[in-house]
Amino acid sequence: MIKIKDLNAWYQDFHVLKNVSLTVETGQVVVMLGPNGHGKSTVLKSICGLVEKVSGIIEYESESIIGLGSEKLVNLGITYIAENRELFPQMTVLENLKLGAYSRSARASEKDNLEKVFDLFPRLRDRRSQLASTMSGGEARMLAIARGLMSNARFLAIDEPSLGLQPNLRDEVARIIREINDQGITLLVVEQNIPQITTLADKLYVLEEGRISFEGSKEDALGNDHLKEIFLGM
Amino acid sequence: MIFEIADVIISGLINGSVYALMAVGLTLIYGVSKAFNFAYGSFYSLGGYIAFLLFGLSFINSYFLVFLLAAPILLLFGFFVEKALVAPLRKRDDWEIKVMMITLGLALLLDNAYQVIFGARMKSLPPFLGGAFEAGDFYLSHQDVGIFFLSIGGILLFRWFLNNTRTGMSVRAVAQNPAGAQIVGIPKEFVFAATFAISTVMVGMGGILLAQKYFITPMGGWDILVKAWVITAFGGMGSIRGGLYAAFIVGMLESFVGWYFGMTWTLIVLFAVLLTTLAVRPQGLMGKWG
Secondary structure: OEEEEEEEEEEOOEEEEEEEEEEEOOOOEEEEEOOOOOOHHHHHHHHOOOOOEEEEEEEEOOEEOOOOOHHHHHHHOEEEEOOOOOOOOOOEHHHHHHHHOOOHHHHOOHHHHHHHHHHHOHHHHHOOOOEHHHOOHHHHHHHHHHHHHOOOOOEEEEEOOOOOOOHHHHHHHHHHHHHHHHOOOEEEEEOOOOHHHHHHOOEEEEEEOOEEEEEEOHHHHHHOHHHHHHHHOO | OHHHHHHHHHHHHHHHHHHHHHHHHHHHHHHHHOOOOOOHHHHHHHHHHHHHHHHHOOOOOOHHHHHHHHHHHHHHHHHHHHHHHHHHHHHOOOHHHHHHHHHHHHHHHHHHHHHHHHOOOOEOOOOOOOOEEEEOOEEEEHHHHHHHHHHHHHHHHHHHHHHHOHHHHHHHHHHHOHHHHHHOOOOHHHHHHHHHHHHHHHHHHHHHHHHHHHOEOOOOHHHHHHHHHHHHHHHOOOOHHHHHHHHHHHHHHHHHHHHHOOHHHHHHHHHHHHHHHHHHOOOOOOOOOO
Protein backbone atom coordinates (compact mmCIF):
# COMPACT_ATOMS: atom_id res chain seq x y z
CA MET A 1 0.00 0.00 0.00
CA ILE A 2 2.77 2.42 1.00
CA LYS A 3 6.18 2.06 -0.53
CA ILE A 4 9.07 4.34 0.30
CA LYS A 5 12.43 4.21 -1.39
CA ASP A 6 15.51 6.31 -0.65
CA LEU A 7 13.56 8.95 1.21
CA ASN A 8 15.55 11.96 2.34
CA ALA A 9 14.07 14.76 4.40
CA TRP A 10 15.34 18.04 5.75
CA TYR A 11 14.23 20.64 8.26
CA GLN A 12 15.80 23.76 6.80
CA ASP A 13 19.42 22.61 6.39
CA PHE A 14 19.25 19.78 8.88
CA HIS A 15 19.32 16.43 7.10
CA VAL A 16 16.90 14.27 9.13
CA LEU A 17 16.21 11.19 7.00
CA LYS A 18 18.91 9.51 4.96
CA ASN A 19 17.84 7.05 2.28
CA VAL A 20 15.01 5.49 4.23
CA SER A 21 13.20 2.62 2.49
CA LEU A 22 10.11 0.96 3.89
CA THR A 23 6.97 -0.84 2.77
CA VAL A 24 3.59 -1.31 4.38
CA GLU A 25 1.26 -3.86 2.79
CA THR A 26 -2.51 -3.45 2.80
CA GLY A 27 -4.05 -4.54 6.08
CA GLN A 28 -0.78 -4.69 7.97
CA VAL A 29 0.28 -3.12 11.23
CA VAL A 30 3.85 -1.93 10.89
CA VAL A 31 5.62 -0.58 13.96
CA MET A 32 8.62 1.70 13.93
CA LEU A 33 10.98 1.85 16.88
CA GLY A 34 14.05 3.87 17.64
CA PRO A 35 15.49 6.51 19.93
CA ASN A 36 13.74 9.86 20.25
CA GLY A 37 14.81 12.59 17.88
CA HIS A 38 16.16 10.21 15.24
CA GLY A 39 13.45 10.86 12.67
CA LYS A 40 10.55 8.47 13.30
CA SER A 41 7.96 11.24 13.27
CA THR A 42 9.55 12.69 10.18
CA VAL A 43 8.96 9.45 8.29
CA LEU A 44 5.26 9.58 9.16
CA LYS A 45 4.97 13.26 8.39
CA SER A 46 6.78 12.86 5.07
CA ILE A 47 4.25 10.25 3.97
CA CYS A 48 1.38 12.53 5.00
CA GLY A 49 2.65 15.59 3.17
CA LEU A 50 3.63 17.52 6.28
CA VAL A 51 7.35 17.95 5.58
CA GLU A 52 8.30 20.60 3.06
CA LYS A 53 11.71 19.43 1.92
CA VAL A 54 11.73 15.77 0.86
CA SER A 55 13.25 13.75 -1.97
CA GLY A 56 13.06 10.11 -3.06
CA ILE A 57 10.09 7.90 -3.86
CA ILE A 58 6.84 7.65 -1.88
CA GLU A 59 4.12 5.56 -3.49
CA TYR A 60 0.55 4.91 -2.39
CA GLU A 61 -1.24 2.11 -4.26
CA SER A 62 1.64 2.26 -6.79
CA GLU A 63 1.11 5.96 -7.52
CA SER A 64 3.69 8.57 -6.63
CA ILE A 65 2.46 10.88 -3.89
CA ILE A 66 5.67 12.69 -2.98
CA GLY A 67 5.28 16.44 -2.92
CA LEU A 68 1.49 16.36 -2.64
CA GLY A 69 0.06 18.60 0.08
CA SER A 70 -1.77 17.18 3.07
CA GLU A 71 -5.15 18.39 1.76
CA LYS A 72 -4.75 16.11 -1.28
CA LEU A 73 -3.38 13.19 0.73
CA VAL A 74 -6.12 13.27 3.37
CA ASN A 75 -8.58 13.20 0.51
CA LEU A 76 -6.85 10.09 -0.86
CA GLY A 77 -7.19 8.35 2.49
CA ILE A 78 -3.82 9.02 4.12
CA THR A 79 -4.04 10.61 7.57
CA TYR A 80 -1.54 11.51 10.26
CA ILE A 81 -2.33 11.35 13.99
CA ALA A 82 0.12 13.60 15.78
CA GLU A 83 2.07 12.67 18.90
CA ASN A 84 1.22 16.04 20.45
CA ARG A 85 -2.40 15.63 19.28
CA GLU A 86 -2.77 19.04 17.60
CA LEU A 87 -6.42 19.45 18.56
CA PHE A 88 -8.41 22.67 18.23
CA PRO A 89 -8.44 23.80 21.86
CA GLN A 90 -11.32 26.30 21.77
CA MET A 91 -13.66 23.95 19.95
CA THR A 92 -15.90 21.25 21.29
CA VAL A 93 -15.22 17.56 20.91
CA LEU A 94 -17.94 17.38 18.27
CA GLU A 95 -16.46 20.29 16.29
CA ASN A 96 -13.03 18.69 16.43
CA LEU A 97 -14.50 15.47 15.06
CA LYS A 98 -16.42 17.28 12.33
CA LEU A 99 -13.23 18.98 11.21
CA GLY A 100 -11.67 15.53 11.06
CA ALA A 101 -14.13 14.88 8.24
CA TYR A 102 -13.17 18.08 6.42
CA SER A 103 -11.84 16.45 3.27
CA ARG A 104 -14.19 15.99 0.35
CA SER A 105 -14.00 12.20 0.39
CA ALA A 106 -15.04 12.08 4.06
CA ARG A 107 -18.04 14.42 4.00
CA ALA A 108 -20.63 11.98 2.74
CA SER A 109 -19.88 9.46 5.47
CA GLU A 110 -19.50 12.00 8.29
CA LYS A 111 -22.60 10.80 10.16
CA ASP A 112 -21.74 7.10 9.90
CA ASN A 113 -18.17 7.72 10.95
CA LEU A 114 -19.31 9.78 13.90
CA GLU A 115 -21.40 6.85 15.13
CA LYS A 116 -18.52 4.44 14.60
CA VAL A 117 -16.12 6.69 16.46
CA PHE A 118 -18.57 7.16 19.35
CA ASP A 119 -18.97 3.39 19.57
CA LEU A 120 -15.22 3.00 19.73
CA PHE A 121 -14.82 5.81 22.29
CA PRO A 122 -18.05 5.96 24.33
CA ARG A 123 -16.57 8.63 26.55
CA LEU A 124 -16.32 11.06 23.65
CA ARG A 125 -20.05 10.71 23.10
CA ASP A 126 -20.68 11.88 26.69
CA ARG A 127 -18.27 14.75 26.32
CA ARG A 128 -19.18 15.88 22.84
CA SER A 129 -20.01 19.45 23.85
CA GLN A 130 -16.97 19.90 26.07
CA LEU A 131 -14.07 22.08 24.87
CA ALA A 132 -11.03 20.12 23.76
CA SER A 133 -8.76 22.24 25.97
CA THR A 134 -10.56 21.05 29.11
CA MET A 135 -9.99 17.35 28.49
CA SER A 136 -7.53 15.15 30.34
CA GLY A 137 -4.45 13.84 28.56
CA GLY A 138 -6.01 10.43 27.96
CA GLU A 139 -9.26 11.84 26.61
CA ALA A 140 -7.41 14.26 24.34
CA ARG A 141 -5.40 11.33 22.99
CA MET A 142 -8.61 9.42 22.24
CA LEU A 143 -10.02 12.52 20.56
CA ALA A 144 -6.94 12.85 18.37
CA ILE A 145 -7.26 9.24 17.24
CA ALA A 146 -11.01 9.62 16.75
CA ARG A 147 -10.51 12.78 14.68
CA GLY A 148 -8.08 10.87 12.48
CA LEU A 149 -10.66 8.12 11.96
CA MET A 150 -13.27 10.66 10.86
CA SER A 151 -11.25 11.28 7.70
CA ASN A 152 -12.27 7.90 6.27
CA ALA A 153 -8.60 7.02 6.10
CA ARG A 154 -7.43 3.77 4.55
CA PHE A 155 -3.93 4.37 5.86
CA LEU A 156 -3.24 5.88 9.27
CA ALA A 157 0.16 7.02 10.51
CA ILE A 158 -0.09 7.08 14.30
CA ASP A 159 2.69 8.88 16.13
CA GLU A 160 3.47 7.75 19.71
CA PRO A 161 -0.05 7.23 21.01
CA SER A 162 1.33 6.55 24.49
CA LEU A 163 2.87 10.01 24.84
CA GLY A 164 1.45 11.74 27.91
CA LEU A 165 -0.77 8.79 28.72
CA GLN A 166 -1.07 7.25 32.15
CA PRO A 167 0.23 3.68 32.10
CA ASN A 168 -3.16 2.06 32.81
CA LEU A 169 -4.54 3.50 29.56
CA ARG A 170 -1.92 1.76 27.45
CA ASP A 171 -3.92 -1.47 27.25
CA GLU A 172 -6.82 0.61 26.06
CA VAL A 173 -4.73 2.16 23.28
CA ALA A 174 -3.48 -1.25 22.21
CA ARG A 175 -7.07 -2.53 22.10
CA ILE A 176 -8.15 0.42 19.97
CA ILE A 177 -5.29 0.01 17.55
CA ARG A 178 -6.21 -3.63 17.12
CA GLU A 179 -9.84 -2.68 16.53
CA ILE A 180 -8.94 -0.03 13.96
CA ASN A 181 -6.82 -2.56 12.12
CA ASP A 182 -9.65 -5.11 12.26
CA GLN A 183 -11.82 -2.57 10.45
CA GLY A 184 -9.42 -2.90 7.53
CA ILE A 185 -7.31 0.21 8.04
CA THR A 186 -3.62 -0.17 7.35
CA LEU A 187 -1.40 1.21 10.11
CA LEU A 188 2.10 2.53 10.51
CA VAL A 189 2.66 3.17 14.20
CA VAL A 190 5.56 4.76 16.02
CA GLU A 191 5.41 3.34 19.53
CA GLN A 192 7.79 1.66 21.89
CA ASN A 193 6.23 2.06 25.30
CA ILE A 194 3.42 -0.38 24.66
CA PRO A 195 4.67 -3.94 24.23
CA GLN A 196 1.13 -5.06 23.28
CA ILE A 197 1.38 -2.96 20.13
CA THR A 198 4.69 -4.50 19.18
CA THR A 199 2.98 -7.87 19.55
CA LEU A 200 0.39 -6.77 16.97
CA ALA A 201 3.07 -5.85 14.46
CA ASP A 202 3.34 -7.70 11.16
CA LYS A 203 6.67 -6.04 10.64
CA LEU A 204 9.11 -3.94 12.66
CA TYR A 205 11.51 -1.23 11.63
CA VAL A 206 14.15 0.45 13.75
CA LEU A 207 15.23 3.94 12.80
CA GLU A 208 18.52 5.23 14.16
CA GLU A 209 20.18 8.52 13.19
CA GLY A 210 17.87 8.90 10.22
CA ARG A 211 18.61 5.45 8.79
CA ILE A 212 16.79 2.13 8.98
CA SER A 213 19.00 -0.08 11.14
CA PHE A 214 16.69 -3.08 11.40
CA GLU A 215 13.84 -4.49 9.35
CA GLY A 216 12.07 -7.74 10.05
CA SER A 217 9.31 -9.70 11.74
CA LYS A 218 8.81 -9.56 15.49
CA GLU A 219 10.32 -13.03 15.75
CA ASP A 220 13.49 -11.71 14.14
CA ALA A 221 13.43 -8.77 16.49
CA LEU A 222 13.02 -10.99 19.52
CA GLY A 223 15.99 -12.99 18.38
CA ASN A 224 18.08 -9.85 18.34
CA ASP A 225 19.35 -9.28 21.88
CA HIS A 226 20.26 -5.64 21.29
CA LEU A 227 16.78 -4.79 20.05
CA LYS A 228 15.04 -6.90 22.62
CA GLU A 229 16.76 -5.16 25.44
CA ILE A 230 16.66 -1.58 24.24
CA PHE A 231 13.40 -1.18 22.43
CA LEU A 232 11.09 -3.98 23.35
CA GLY A 233 11.73 -3.96 27.06
CA MET A 234 11.30 -7.71 27.25
CA MET B 1 -28.19 68.26 29.48
CA ILE B 2 -29.86 64.88 29.72
CA PHE B 3 -30.66 64.96 26.02
CA GLU B 4 -27.15 66.06 25.21
CA ILE B 5 -25.70 63.12 27.10
CA ALA B 6 -28.19 60.78 25.47
CA ASP B 7 -27.04 62.15 22.13
CA VAL B 8 -23.42 61.52 23.02
CA ILE B 9 -24.15 57.98 24.14
CA ILE B 10 -26.11 57.24 21.00
CA SER B 11 -23.40 58.59 18.76
CA GLY B 12 -20.86 56.50 20.68
CA LEU B 13 -22.97 53.39 20.22
CA ILE B 14 -23.43 53.97 16.51
CA ASN B 15 -19.78 54.68 15.79
CA GLY B 16 -18.83 51.83 18.10
CA SER B 17 -20.97 49.39 16.15
CA VAL B 18 -19.33 50.31 12.83
CA TYR B 19 -15.87 50.25 14.42
CA ALA B 20 -16.69 46.82 15.79
CA LEU B 21 -17.57 45.55 12.33
CA MET B 22 -14.30 46.89 10.94
CA ALA B 23 -12.03 45.98 13.85
CA VAL B 24 -13.32 42.41 13.89
CA GLY B 25 -12.14 42.13 10.30
CA LEU B 26 -8.67 43.39 11.12
CA THR B 27 -8.27 41.23 14.20
CA LEU B 28 -9.52 38.26 12.18
CA ILE B 29 -6.71 38.55 9.62
CA TYR B 30 -4.19 38.83 12.40
CA GLY B 31 -5.66 35.94 14.39
CA VAL B 32 -5.75 33.59 11.43
CA SER B 33 -2.66 34.41 9.43
CA LYS B 34 -0.56 36.68 11.71
CA ALA B 35 -0.49 39.23 8.89
CA PHE B 36 -1.13 42.89 9.49
CA ASN B 37 -2.92 44.73 6.72
CA PHE B 38 -1.86 48.36 6.42
CA ALA B 39 -4.11 48.90 3.43
CA TYR B 40 -7.14 48.25 5.62
CA GLY B 41 -8.03 51.96 5.74
CA SER B 42 -7.80 52.24 1.97
CA PHE B 43 -10.20 49.31 1.65
CA TYR B 44 -12.57 51.36 3.81
CA SER B 45 -12.40 54.20 1.27
CA LEU B 46 -12.74 51.67 -1.53
CA GLY B 47 -16.11 50.62 -0.12
CA GLY B 48 -17.25 54.23 -0.19
CA TYR B 49 -16.02 54.83 -3.73
CA ILE B 50 -17.57 51.62 -5.03
CA ALA B 51 -20.91 52.72 -3.56
CA PHE B 52 -20.40 56.18 -5.10
CA LEU B 53 -19.78 54.63 -8.52
CA LEU B 54 -22.74 52.26 -8.18
CA PHE B 55 -25.05 55.14 -7.35
CA GLY B 56 -23.90 56.74 -10.60
CA LEU B 57 -25.41 53.86 -12.56
CA SER B 58 -28.94 54.53 -13.73
CA PHE B 59 -30.47 51.21 -12.62
CA ILE B 60 -29.16 51.49 -9.05
CA ASN B 61 -31.77 53.12 -6.91
CA SER B 62 -31.47 51.51 -3.50
CA TYR B 63 -28.89 50.72 -0.88
CA PHE B 64 -30.00 47.15 -0.99
CA LEU B 65 -28.67 46.83 -4.55
CA VAL B 66 -25.49 48.69 -3.61
CA PHE B 67 -24.74 46.28 -0.77
CA LEU B 68 -25.65 43.35 -2.94
CA LEU B 69 -23.21 44.39 -5.67
CA ALA B 70 -20.47 45.90 -3.52
CA ALA B 71 -20.05 42.78 -1.35
CA PRO B 72 -18.90 40.42 -4.14
CA ILE B 73 -16.69 43.13 -5.68
CA LEU B 74 -14.95 43.68 -2.34
CA LEU B 75 -14.72 39.94 -1.74
CA LEU B 76 -13.01 39.31 -5.08
CA PHE B 77 -10.76 42.31 -4.65
CA GLY B 78 -9.60 41.12 -1.20
CA PHE B 79 -9.06 37.57 -2.43
CA PHE B 80 -7.03 38.80 -5.38
CA VAL B 81 -4.87 41.12 -3.25
CA GLU B 82 -4.06 38.30 -0.83
CA LYS B 83 -3.16 35.86 -3.60
CA ALA B 84 -1.14 38.35 -5.61
CA LEU B 85 0.67 40.34 -2.91
CA VAL B 86 0.56 38.64 0.48
CA ALA B 87 0.69 34.91 -0.27
CA PRO B 88 3.97 34.98 -2.26
CA LEU B 89 5.70 36.67 0.70
CA ARG B 90 4.63 34.03 3.20
CA LYS B 91 7.35 31.61 2.17
CA ARG B 92 10.12 34.10 2.95
CA ASP B 93 11.92 34.95 6.16
CA ASP B 94 10.49 37.85 8.16
CA TRP B 95 7.41 37.77 5.99
CA GLU B 96 5.31 39.66 8.58
CA ILE B 97 7.37 42.82 8.12
CA LYS B 98 7.33 42.39 4.37
CA VAL B 99 3.54 42.08 4.40
CA MET B 100 3.31 45.32 6.37
CA MET B 101 5.53 47.06 3.82
CA ILE B 102 3.70 45.79 0.79
CA THR B 103 0.25 46.59 2.17
CA LEU B 104 1.53 50.05 3.13
CA GLY B 105 2.65 50.45 -0.48
CA LEU B 106 -0.74 49.27 -1.68
CA ALA B 107 -2.43 51.82 0.58
CA LEU B 108 -0.41 54.68 -0.92
CA LEU B 109 -1.09 53.41 -4.42
CA LEU B 110 -4.83 53.12 -3.83
CA ASP B 111 -5.16 56.49 -2.10
CA ASN B 112 -3.35 58.24 -4.92
CA ALA B 113 -5.39 56.36 -7.47
CA TYR B 114 -8.57 57.62 -5.75
CA GLN B 115 -7.19 61.12 -5.99
CA VAL B 116 -6.46 60.76 -9.70
CA ILE B 117 -9.76 59.10 -10.54
CA PHE B 118 -12.20 60.89 -8.25
CA GLY B 119 -10.34 64.10 -7.47
CA ALA B 120 -9.40 65.44 -4.06
CA ARG B 121 -12.83 66.81 -3.29
CA MET B 122 -15.11 64.94 -0.88
CA LYS B 123 -17.81 62.71 -2.26
CA SER B 124 -21.02 62.05 -0.44
CA LEU B 125 -23.58 59.28 -0.49
CA PRO B 126 -27.31 59.80 -0.06
CA PRO B 127 -28.64 58.84 3.39
CA PHE B 128 -30.23 55.43 3.13
CA LEU B 129 -33.09 56.33 5.43
CA GLY B 130 -34.72 59.72 5.88
CA GLY B 131 -36.64 60.95 8.88
CA ALA B 132 -35.99 60.80 12.59
CA PHE B 133 -37.44 59.95 15.97
CA GLU B 134 -38.10 63.22 17.74
CA ALA B 135 -39.35 63.99 21.22
CA GLY B 136 -38.77 67.46 22.51
CA ASP B 137 -35.03 68.12 22.34
CA PHE B 138 -34.36 64.49 21.67
CA TYR B 139 -33.42 63.68 18.09
CA LEU B 140 -32.40 60.33 16.63
CA SER B 141 -32.24 59.93 12.87
CA HIS B 142 -33.52 56.76 11.26
CA GLN B 143 -30.26 56.63 9.36
CA ASP B 144 -28.25 56.25 12.58
CA VAL B 145 -30.56 53.52 13.81
CA GLY B 146 -30.19 51.79 10.44
CA ILE B 147 -26.40 52.01 10.55
CA PHE B 148 -26.37 50.55 14.04
CA PHE B 149 -28.55 47.57 13.17
CA LEU B 150 -26.77 46.87 9.88
CA SER B 151 -23.39 46.80 11.64
CA ILE B 152 -24.63 44.56 14.40
CA GLY B 153 -26.35 42.41 11.79
CA GLY B 154 -23.08 42.15 9.88
CA ILE B 155 -21.24 41.02 12.99
CA LEU B 156 -23.92 38.46 13.85
CA LEU B 157 -23.90 37.16 10.29
CA PHE B 158 -20.12 36.82 10.52
CA ARG B 159 -20.43 34.96 13.81
CA TRP B 160 -22.96 32.62 12.30
CA PHE B 161 -20.60 32.02 9.39
CA LEU B 162 -17.69 31.18 11.70
CA ASN B 163 -19.71 28.76 13.80
CA ASN B 164 -21.97 27.08 11.29
CA THR B 165 -20.31 26.80 7.90
CA ARG B 166 -17.53 24.50 6.83
CA THR B 167 -15.38 27.39 5.62
CA GLY B 168 -16.05 29.29 8.84
CA MET B 169 -15.02 26.28 10.92
CA SER B 170 -11.84 25.94 8.89
CA VAL B 171 -11.05 29.62 9.53
CA ARG B 172 -11.35 29.01 13.28
CA ALA B 173 -9.32 25.83 12.98
CA VAL B 174 -6.42 27.63 11.29
CA ALA B 175 -6.56 30.41 13.89
CA GLN B 176 -6.50 27.94 16.79
CA ASN B 177 -3.98 25.46 15.49
CA PRO B 178 -2.43 25.79 12.01
CA ALA B 179 -0.60 22.46 12.33
CA GLY B 180 -3.81 20.69 13.34
CA ALA B 181 -5.65 22.31 10.44
CA GLN B 182 -3.05 21.01 8.02
CA ILE B 183 -3.32 17.52 9.48
CA VAL B 184 -7.07 17.30 8.88
CA GLY B 185 -6.53 18.47 5.30
CA ILE B 186 -7.66 22.10 5.44
CA PRO B 187 -6.04 24.06 2.60
CA LYS B 188 -4.36 26.79 4.63
CA GLU B 189 -3.59 29.04 1.67
CA PHE B 190 -7.24 29.16 0.71
CA VAL B 191 -8.26 29.96 4.27
CA PHE B 192 -5.75 32.83 4.44
CA ALA B 193 -7.09 34.31 1.20
CA ALA B 194 -10.72 33.78 2.23
CA THR B 195 -10.11 35.48 5.58
CA PHE B 196 -8.47 38.43 3.89
CA ALA B 197 -11.37 38.67 1.44
CA ILE B 198 -14.01 38.54 4.19
CA SER B 199 -12.26 41.23 6.19
CA THR B 200 -12.16 43.39 3.07
CA VAL B 201 -15.92 43.06 2.77
CA MET B 202 -16.36 43.99 6.44
CA VAL B 203 -14.27 47.14 6.27
CA GLY B 204 -15.69 48.09 2.86
CA MET B 205 -19.23 47.79 4.20
CA GLY B 206 -18.17 49.93 7.15
CA GLY B 207 -16.96 52.45 4.58
CA ILE B 208 -20.32 52.52 2.85
CA LEU B 209 -22.17 52.92 6.16
CA LEU B 210 -20.00 55.71 7.51
CA ALA B 211 -19.61 57.52 4.18
CA GLN B 212 -23.20 58.67 4.53
CA LYS B 213 -22.24 60.58 7.65
CA TYR B 214 -18.60 61.55 7.12
CA PHE B 215 -18.06 61.78 3.33
CA ILE B 216 -15.49 59.92 1.22
CA THR B 217 -12.03 61.38 0.68
CA PRO B 218 -8.92 59.86 -0.88
CA MET B 219 -6.99 59.90 2.42
CA GLY B 220 -10.00 59.26 4.64
CA GLY B 221 -8.95 55.70 5.35
CA TRP B 222 -5.95 56.56 7.52
CA ASP B 223 -8.07 57.71 10.39
CA ILE B 224 -9.94 54.42 10.19
CA LEU B 225 -6.73 52.38 9.98
CA VAL B 226 -5.42 54.09 13.11
CA LYS B 227 -8.68 53.51 14.97
CA ALA B 228 -8.98 49.89 13.86
CA TRP B 229 -5.36 49.36 14.93
CA VAL B 230 -5.99 50.96 18.32
CA ILE B 231 -9.12 48.87 18.82
CA THR B 232 -7.35 45.69 17.79
CA ALA B 233 -4.37 46.26 20.07
CA PHE B 234 -6.61 47.51 22.87
CA GLY B 235 -8.91 44.50 22.67
CA GLY B 236 -6.05 42.02 22.28
CA MET B 237 -4.58 41.08 18.91
CA GLY B 238 -6.50 38.22 17.40
CA SER B 239 -9.30 38.23 19.97
CA ILE B 240 -12.64 38.86 18.33
CA ARG B 241 -14.53 39.35 21.57
CA GLY B 242 -11.85 41.75 22.83
CA GLY B 243 -12.17 43.69 19.58
CA LEU B 244 -15.93 44.01 20.08
CA TYR B 245 -15.60 45.39 23.61
CA ALA B 246 -12.78 47.70 22.59
CA ALA B 247 -14.73 49.04 19.61
CA PHE B 248 -17.62 50.16 21.80
CA ILE B 249 -15.29 51.56 24.45
CA VAL B 250 -13.46 53.56 21.77
CA GLY B 251 -16.72 54.71 20.20
CA MET B 252 -18.02 55.95 23.55
CA LEU B 253 -14.73 57.50 24.58
CA GLU B 254 -14.53 59.34 21.30
CA SER B 255 -17.98 60.81 21.54
CA PHE B 256 -17.64 61.81 25.19
CA VAL B 257 -14.22 63.38 24.70
CA GLY B 258 -15.43 65.10 21.53
CA TRP B 259 -18.41 66.50 23.36
CA TYR B 260 -16.64 67.56 26.53
CA PHE B 261 -13.18 68.63 25.35
CA GLY B 262 -13.66 69.04 21.59
CA MET B 263 -12.99 66.74 18.63
CA THR B 264 -9.29 67.61 18.41
CA TRP B 265 -8.73 65.77 21.69
CA THR B 266 -10.21 62.45 20.69
CA LEU B 267 -7.14 60.88 19.11
CA ILE B 268 -4.90 62.09 21.94
CA VAL B 269 -7.17 60.59 24.57
CA LEU B 270 -7.51 57.43 22.50
CA PHE B 271 -3.77 56.91 22.39
CA ALA B 272 -3.40 57.80 26.05
CA VAL B 273 -5.91 55.08 26.89
CA LEU B 274 -4.19 52.63 24.57
CA LEU B 275 -0.76 53.30 26.05
CA THR B 276 -2.05 53.02 29.59
CA THR B 277 -3.81 49.75 28.80
CA LEU B 278 -0.77 48.29 27.13
CA ALA B 279 1.49 49.39 29.98
CA VAL B 280 -0.71 47.59 32.50
CA ARG B 281 -1.90 44.75 30.28
CA PRO B 282 0.40 44.28 27.29
CA GLN B 283 -1.79 41.53 25.88
CA GLY B 284 -4.81 43.85 25.62
CA LEU B 285 -8.24 43.38 27.18
CA MET B 286 -8.89 39.79 26.13
CA GLY B 287 -5.53 39.44 24.59
CA LYS B 288 -3.48 36.80 23.02
CA TRP B 289 -0.38 38.20 21.42
CA GLY B 290 1.76 36.17 19.08
